[in-house]
Amino acid sequence: MKYHKIPDETIRRMPLYVRALALLEQEGQETISSRQLAERLRLNPPQIRKDLSYFGAFGTRGIGYPVISTARRIRAILRLDVPQKAVLVGAGRLGTAIAVYPGFSVFGLEIAAIIDNNPTKIGSRVGRLEIEHIAAAATLKARGIRLGLLAVPAEAAQGCADVLVQAGVKGLLNLAPCCLDVPKQVKVVSIDMAMALGVLPYYV
Amino acid sequence: MKYHKIPDETIRRMPLYVRALALLEQEGQETISSRQLAERLRLNPPQIRKDLSYFGAFGTRGIGYPVISTARRIRAILRLDVPQKAVLVGAGRLGTAIAVYPGFSVFGLEIAAIIDNNPTKIGSRVGRLEIEHIAAAATLKARGIRLGLLAVPAEAAQGCADVLVQAGVKGLLNLAPCCLDVPKQVKVVSIDMAMALGVLPYYV
DNA sequence: GTGGCTTTGTGAATGTGAGCACAAGCACAA
DNA sequence: TTGTGCTTGTGCTCACATTCACAAAGCCAC
Structure with a gap:
């Protein structure tokens, strides 16, 4: 998905993903599918996929999203990688x-x-x-x-x-x-x- | 404007109007135009008019909205007229x-x-x-x-x-x-x- | 390998809200 | 009574956001 302006609503949801992924990391889960994540956050799976895809490909088809590196990439996008x-x-x-x-x-x-x-x-x-x-x-x-x-x-x-x-x-x-x-x-x-x-x- | 579902965003803004009108009442102002109100709340005048018109005609053309009765009507809509x-x-x-x-x-x-x-x-x-x-x-x-x-x-x-x-x-x-x-x-x-x-x- | 299963990534469709422009309406003055 | 000036109420258009549906892509078992 190229040349797309990122919706404000997507940005607003990003910290939600960061927190959920941080929790999953703590629980030791290595990957998570958009379906599982959506269930936790009461969102629709396609919305999560679309949100993440605005910033490029994060996941692996058939598997889902890697918890740790996805969290790191979102943090970087939001400039939360630096204190x-x-x-x-x-x-x-x-x-x-x-x-x-x-x-x-x-x-x-x-x-x-x-x-x-x-x-x-x-x-x-x-x-x-x-x-x-x-x-x-x-x-x-x-x-x-x-x-x-x-x-x-x-x-x-x-x-x-x-x-x-x-x-x-x-x-x-x-x-x-x-x-x-x-x-x-x-x-x-x-x-x-x-x-x-x-x-x-x-x-x- | 008939047979219209009221947008959630309109509902979300209603308390804003209530508070602004309460303040105006305190200041002793009897009517306010959508332009003045918009200036205070950093909104667009047409948005305020549209929001209010969802619930029927509140204002007087050429004059604006009566501060006290408009506040009362919005409170009633939001069920804020009873404690x-x-x-x-x-x-x-x-x-x-x-x-x-x-x-x-x-x-x-x-x-x-x-x-x-x-x-x-x-x-x-x-x-x-x-x-x-x-x-x-x-x-x-x-x-x-x-x-x-x-x-x-x-x-x-x-x-x-x-x-x-x-x-x-x-x-x-x-x-x-x-x-x-x-x-x-x-x-x-x-x-x-x-x-x-x-x-x-x-x-x- | 190859087939089947799962899940992503995304164009297209649908739904929702904001903004504009203008007609309609009211007050007030002459 | 008529004209002027101002403000409301609202259909229409555009922009934004969500949801759907499906092709593309990886994994795993055999």
């Missing part, structure tokens, strides 16, 4: 929950700094990280931090985003219930928990 | 962060119970709620709780989901990084923070 560092802004309850969340490491993602604007919190520790003042944003680029997570109230989110963008952050995960204005070369992904919960009553 | 109660499973860091999160109330959503399986936590308070044992799930239906949030480790999520479904919960917001098997009349929405962060390096 990616992120800064967390907001050391409130949600922020500290995220700071100690162990689920980022499968993807080679690491919360490498925590920033808050509350002077009483500066210097105290969350896990093995020390909470820093917002002025420390200036040092982010030098520390190789290019991703940011916003766990602040909606009113503060835009201001924090501006600071991070200024500091060279290229990707933002926004957990505040608001829109962000950023230069178009900065990618923003938003998670809005209340909105996600808010659609449920419609369906039930 | 909706939810049970939170998992009183860890993420769980307690969610428990005290004030952002649910715009939608008439309320965390009405917290459940954990850790005996040392039972009885202690988070906000004004007391942490209950998982056995208390049996009382959820009687208390009018039909929604559930899962803030537990991935290994525990399916078990908790089973318990909630058994207890009559009809909608689930899953925050654990895994798939859930539920009867098809139960709606599941999943939020996977690590996955959301994991796609960023690809784009930057």
Whole structure:
């Protein structure tokens, strides 16, 4: 399949495959067919095959996909083969929950700094990280931090985003219930928990 | 526009409109045009008009949409006009962060119970709620709780989901990084923070 | 080898959503 | 009452995403 633009939806699913393959590797399974993988992830086999084929041939016909090397290739595609560092802004309850969340490491993602604007919190520790003042944003680029997570109230989110963008952050995960204005070369992904919960009553 | 199935994506955006309109009401604005609303939400005006028109005519040509009554009508469509109660499973860091999160109330959503399986936590308070044992799930239906949030480790999520479904919960917001098997009349929405962060390096 | 079984890779078809352009409609002023 | 300006509501078109169906390709047993 050549000269094909890769759908955003495909990219969105790739981390799913990475995590599933990492689990399979742990279980000692060497290969997996699109059917088995689809069963685990509640997807359709052709979708998985198509997704993977966008990046070239991964599998062996009659056998399936090699667990280890496929995981490695997807990680490389997503740039997750090198450790990616992120800064967390907001050391409130949600922020500290995220700071100690162990689920980022499968993807080679690491919360490498925590920033808050509350002077009483500066210097105290969350896990093995020390909470820093917002002025420390200036040092982010030098520390190789290019991703940011916003766990602040909606009113503060835009201001924090501006600071991070200024500091060279290229990707933002926004957990505040608001829109962000950023230069178009900065990618923003938003998670809005209340909105996600808010659609449920419609369906039930 | 008659005999039209309402797109899921439209439903997904509805809470966005509810929140924006609630804010406008607070600001004292009486009507808003699709253009103004689109500017706030970073959407296209025709998309907003189309979304709203799926449910009938809301606006006045030449003027725009009446803030208060439009908000009320959308709430009714989403069944957010009656208070909706939810049970939170998992009183860890993420769980307690969610428990005290004030952002649910715009939608008439309320965390009405917290459940954990850790005996040392039972009885202690988070906000004004007391942490209950998982056995208390049996009382959820009687208390009018039909929604559930899962803030537990991935290994525990399916078990908790089973318990909630058994207890009559009809909608689930899953925050654990895994798939859930539920009867098809139960709606599941999943939020996977690590996955959301994991796609960023690809784009930057 | 060769035949049979399994599974991939992919063009084509189908389904779903977004964006545009414009007619229809309302308010307000003259 | 009529004209002007603005905004909604919506059919149509295009783009994107999912699913299907099947040929191509590898493995294994004999």
